[in-house]
Every structure is written in C-alpha cells, then in structure tokens.
Amino acid sequence: MQTELAPEFQGTADGREAEAILRKCVHCGFCTATCPTYQLLGDELDGPRGRIYLIKQVLEGKAPTRSTQLHLDRCLTCRNCETTCPSGVQYGHLVDIGRKIVDQKVPRPMGESAVRWTLKEALPSPLFGPAMKLGQSVRGLLPAALKAKVPAPRPAGAWPTRTHERKVLMLAGCVQPSMAPNINSATARVLDAAGIQAVVAPAAGCCGAVRFHLNDQDGGRMQMRANIDAWWPLVEGGAVEAIVMNASGCGVTVREYGHILKDDPAYAAKAERISALTRDLSELLPELVPALKGRVAAPAGVVAYHPPCTLQHGQKLRNGVEVNLRALGFDIRVAASESHLCCGSAGTYSVLQPELAYPLRDRKLGHLNQLQPSAIASANIGCITHLQSGTQTPVRHWIELLDAALAA
Known part of the structure; x- marks a missing residue:
C-alpha cells in the first residue's frame, strides 16, 4: 500500500513502523471475513481493512474525527485478521499507533474519559482486591451489569510448599488473584506435581496491557519496566528456566516487551530477554503429560x-x-x-x-x-x-x- 507520511510523522519511530506495516497490506480483504465487528455491523470501516485506511489517512495528514476514533475503539484487537492475512500485516501494532495518534488529536467526551481513566487506574491498583471482596460480599444485591463483572467467590486452596531444582517465574497478575485466585494456586500445584516450582516475584504487578491498550502507553511501559526490574535478579542469575503465563492476555503482552521497549536504551536488551523466556502455561503441557499420566x-x-x-x-x-x-x-x-x-x-x-x-x-x-x-x-x-x-x-x-x- 503506497503511503506518503505527513511531515509530523516523518522520521518518527511510530511513523517508520506504521509505514512499514502499511506497505505490507495489499488490501485483499481476506481479513474482513474473519473480523467479529465487521460480521456484526457490516461496515467496511468496522473491519481491519477499513481501519487500516483510516489510520493511513491520519498518517498522511488528514484530520481524524470523532467517527475515526469510534471505528478504532470498536476494534477488539483480537488479531484474527493477522492469522488470516496472507501478507503478514502486523495489524495489532498498527492499531496501537493509530489509536494513540487519534486520541492525541480528538478529545473524548468527559464521561467516556472518566470511565477509561477509572479502568486504567483501578484495575492494576492494590485497592482492586479489597473492592472485589466488597463487591462479592454484596453480589446478590448488585445490578445485573455490575454483577456480571463480579464473579462469585471461590477458594484458592493451598499453595505447595515443596522446593524443586526446576523453577519457573509466574506472574500473579492484577485482577486474577482477586477474581479467580484458584487459577494461580492450581498452576503452582500442577507444576509441583511434575517437579517444577512456581516462583512469584512480589514486586511484579500488572503486565502493562490495561494501561497500554487504553492509550496510556507511557504508563503501560512504566509497569513493564517495573516487572523487568522485579524479575531480572532471578533471570540474570539463571535461577528460573522460564516465565510462565497462565493468562494469555498477559502472556501476549509480555511476549511483546521486546518490541514495545525496543527504543528504550536502558531496557531494550532486558525486555528482549524477558520476551524470549516467556511461555504460555500450555507450552509446558508436553512435559507435564508424561509426568502426570496415570x-x-x-x-x-x-x-x-x-x-x-x-x-x-x-x-x-x-x-x-x-x-x-x-x-x-x-x-x-x-x-x-x-x-x-x-x-x-x-x-x-x-x-x-x-x-x-x-x-x-x-x-x-x-x-x-x-x-x-x-x-x-x-x-x-x-x-x-x-x-x-x-x-x-x-x-x-x-x-x-x-x-x-x-x-x-
């Protein structure tokens, strides 16, 4: 796809990356067939190809509108289009760039801004856990829309106490310990049964995805650097063989630390190492099956x-x-x-x-x-x-x- 960047984007990191992605797109439309929002709405601008055109126009100097912002907001970032694309267009990276630029140019209504600010501040906050417990204690009284976001409380069970020579780091996550604490402890118990010890670095927190995808990209990067700092002593010393993710949303983000922090001279190499060590929990299953069979x-x-x-x-x-x-x-x-x-x-x-x-x-x-x-x-x-x-x-x-x- 031929692209002529506006002067304000020429020579910038976002401009160079976006232009390289856009040039791979041959506007074939295969992506449209597997886009959930296009299937629901039937609007070309609510499919990947249409959103790519909108981002291209902005990068070429056309002023974005509230309509541009809404079409980008409606994207799930499910990246189904990337699986379908025969040209290898990295749509997920492009839409992150497009959303950031559009948000800088198009003010949001006050109510919408307040909701987005609350989400990015509250979900990774240490106060989220107590708030979730309070919500669960009165769950039966909550309106349906809020009740849908407050799962019924479930016990976590015991964390294994044995130590093993094989160790992996595990990210506890920001909302998972409060909403479904058994996921982390179940992970630790299954790994323990296979002779692998799950280690959690207390200083590691949210993976950064919540802030990053709500266009607080600087705040997301701060959280990513904090996680790298928390993990690095164990990684650098070789005490762990992998960083295991049991939430695929966190996993895909941590796997992209190397890309997101590639222009950070202090963290680029460390981020690349962290991404290379990251494994989804399912990738350990081929080892777990023979250990647990029977x-x-x-x-x-x-x-x-x-x-x-x-x-x-x-x-x-x-x-x-x-x-x-x-x-x-x-x-x-x-x-x-x-x-x-x-x-x-x-x-x-x-x-x-x-x-x-x-x-x-x-x-x-x-x-x-x-x-x-x-x-x-x-x-x-x-x-x-x-x-x-x-x-x-x-x-x-x-x-x-x-x-x-x-x-x-």
Missing part, C-alpha cells in the same frame, strides 16, 4: 474449550491444550463453528463496548453449548469471567480442571 482422574462429560484470541492469534499457539488434555483422559472439544472468533471480552472491551461484546459472548456460548458440556474451559481470566456471565455452566481455566482431576 495420576489424573479425568472427569466424565464433555469439556467445551474456548481458545482465547490472545492465545491462538496473538501468540499463534493452537491445539496444545486440547491435544494434551485428551492425552490425560479429558473429553475436551472445541466448537465446530467459529472457534477462531472472539468471545467479546477483549480486556476492558466488554465494559467500554457492551453493545458489541454481549452479542459476541452469546454467539460464542451458542456454539459451545451445542457440545452439551459439563464445563467450559478457557485460558484467560477475561474470557472466563465474560463467558460465565452468560451461562450457568461452570467456566474454568483448564489448569483448574487438571488440578481437580489430579487431586481426585
């Missing part, structure tokens, strides 16, 4: 699996959960239709764009329920919470199901 009492009934977009499109990891859990005796299946499509959670998207997020959730649940599952599994706290708000079928992280089967 010790797992897989439950009866079908487990319907929803692979998060951040896993299958962002990290390009497919089939690992299904194949390996089947090897351990689980009857785990994916929906026959649209397993590649987003469930509508997409970080804070379900809060900011509920009129699109909930139809996508119900569409996803419709396909999953055709499997008549006894449980639904996923690999990201956002997807799990969002799906659970629309069904009585229990929705769990797959590691929780494996942990329960191991205990049984």
Whole structure:
C-alpha cells in the first residue's frame, strides 16, 4: 500500500513502523471475513481493512474525527485478521499507533474519559482486591451489569510448599488473584506435581496491557519496566528456566516487551530477554503429560474449550491444550463453528463496548453449548469471567480442571 507520511510523522519511530506495516497490506480483504465487528455491523470501516485506511489517512495528514476514533475503539484487537492475512500485516501494532495518534488529536467526551481513566487506574491498583471482596460480599444485591463483572467467590486452596531444582517465574497478575485466585494456586500445584516450582516475584504487578491498550502507553511501559526490574535478579542469575503465563492476555503482552521497549536504551536488551523466556502455561503441557499420566482422574462429560484470541492469534499457539488434555483422559472439544472468533471480552472491551461484546459472548456460548458440556474451559481470566456471565455452566481455566482431576 503506497503511503506518503505527513511531515509530523516523518522520521518518527511510530511513523517508520506504521509505514512499514502499511506497505505490507495489499488490501485483499481476506481479513474482513474473519473480523467479529465487521460480521456484526457490516461496515467496511468496522473491519481491519477499513481501519487500516483510516489510520493511513491520519498518517498522511488528514484530520481524524470523532467517527475515526469510534471505528478504532470498536476494534477488539483480537488479531484474527493477522492469522488470516496472507501478507503478514502486523495489524495489532498498527492499531496501537493509530489509536494513540487519534486520541492525541480528538478529545473524548468527559464521561467516556472518566470511565477509561477509572479502568486504567483501578484495575492494576492494590485497592482492586479489597473492592472485589466488597463487591462479592454484596453480589446478590448488585445490578445485573455490575454483577456480571463480579464473579462469585471461590477458594484458592493451598499453595505447595515443596522446593524443586526446576523453577519457573509466574506472574500473579492484577485482577486474577482477586477474581479467580484458584487459577494461580492450581498452576503452582500442577507444576509441583511434575517437579517444577512456581516462583512469584512480589514486586511484579500488572503486565502493562490495561494501561497500554487504553492509550496510556507511557504508563503501560512504566509497569513493564517495573516487572523487568522485579524479575531480572532471578533471570540474570539463571535461577528460573522460564516465565510462565497462565493468562494469555498477559502472556501476549509480555511476549511483546521486546518490541514495545525496543527504543528504550536502558531496557531494550532486558525486555528482549524477558520476551524470549516467556511461555504460555500450555507450552509446558508436553512435559507435564508424561509426568502426570496415570495420576489424573479425568472427569466424565464433555469439556467445551474456548481458545482465547490472545492465545491462538496473538501468540499463534493452537491445539496444545486440547491435544494434551485428551492425552490425560479429558473429553475436551472445541466448537465446530467459529472457534477462531472472539468471545467479546477483549480486556476492558466488554465494559467500554457492551453493545458489541454481549452479542459476541452469546454467539460464542451458542456454539459451545451445542457440545452439551459439563464445563467450559478457557485460558484467560477475561474470557472466563465474560463467558460465565452468560451461562450457568461452570467456566474454568483448564489448569483448574487438571488440578481437580489430579487431586481426585
């Protein structure tokens, strides 16, 4: 795609990167066929190709409007288009650049700005945990929209106390310890059973995705640097063999630290090392299966699996959960239709764009329920919470199901 950058973007890091991405696009339209928002709205500007044109126009000097901002806001950043694209267009990086520039040029309404500020400040805050406990204590009295975001409380269970020679770092995350604490402890227990010790660096916090994708990119980078600082003594000394992520939304972000911090002279090399060491929890399954086989009492009934977009499109990891859990005796299946499509959670998207997020959730649940599952599994706290708000079928992280089967 021919591009002529406006003078204000020529020679800038964002301008160079955006131009390189745009030049790969041959505007074939394959991406449109797999875009969830285009399927819902039928508007070319609510598909990847249309959004690429909007970003291109802004980079070439056309003044963005509120309409430009809305079309970019409606993008889930599910990156399904990247999986579909035959030319390797890195749409996710391009839309981050486009949103940042448009937000600098188009003021948001006060109410909208307040909601976005609250999300980026509250979700990574130490106060989120106490607030979630308060919400859970009065959950039955909450209005439906808020109740959907406050999962019923569930115990975390015991954290293993054994030490092992093999150690991996694990990011506790910002919302997961409060919303679903059993995910982290179940991860530690399953790894412990296979002779691997999960280590958590107390100073590590939010991965930075919440701020970064709400266009507080500087704030997101600060959180990324803080995590690198917290992990670096263990990484530099070789005390851990990997950084394991059990939330695919965090995983895709940490895997991109090297890219996001590439122009930071103090952190570029460290960020690249961190990204290289990062593994999704499912990538350890080929090692866990032989260690756990014969010790797992897989439950009866079908487990319907929803692979998060951040896993299958962002990290390009497919089939690992299904194949390996089947090897351990689980009857785990994916929906026959649209397993590649987003469930509508997409970080804070379900809060900011509920009129699109909930139809996508119900569409996803419709396909999953055709499997008549006894449980639904996923690999990201956002997807799990969002799906659970629309069904009585229990929705769990797959590691929780494996942990329960191991205990049984």
